Amino acid sequence: MITYYAYPKCTTCRKAKSWLEKNGVEYDEIHISENPPTKEQLAEIHKASGLELKKFFNTSGLVYRSLSLKDKLSTMSEEExxxxxxxxxxxxxxxxAWDGEKAVLGFKEAEYQNTWL
Known part of the structure; x- marks a missing residue:
């Protein structure tokens, strides 16, 4: 079963959810702004993803821009x-999306196909 963190108003999230349903992939949806993953969960997901931690940031979001994180991330520790x-x-x-072993950020149909089917 996939743990699926999404924001209901996000069109990309809705596309990914539709793909999961269309392909019969079981998931547990969690509202990302109301119940974000914990620091420990994020550390585990980050390790499994194989991606740089900076890829986990929503760089087009208002919060990211309002905190001027573009300039600050490079000086912050992984813990921070x-x-x-x-x-x-x-x-x-x-x-x-996270199944305990594999994690996928964002939605690209081919990546979901390769990861979850």
């Missing part, structure tokens, strides 16, 4: 970045 991400789900790139 994880704490920041866990403090506000709107900072996290979405959707975030």
């Amino acid at each position: 970045q994880l704490e920041l991400l866990a403090s506000n789900g709107m900072l996290i790139k979405r959707p975030l």
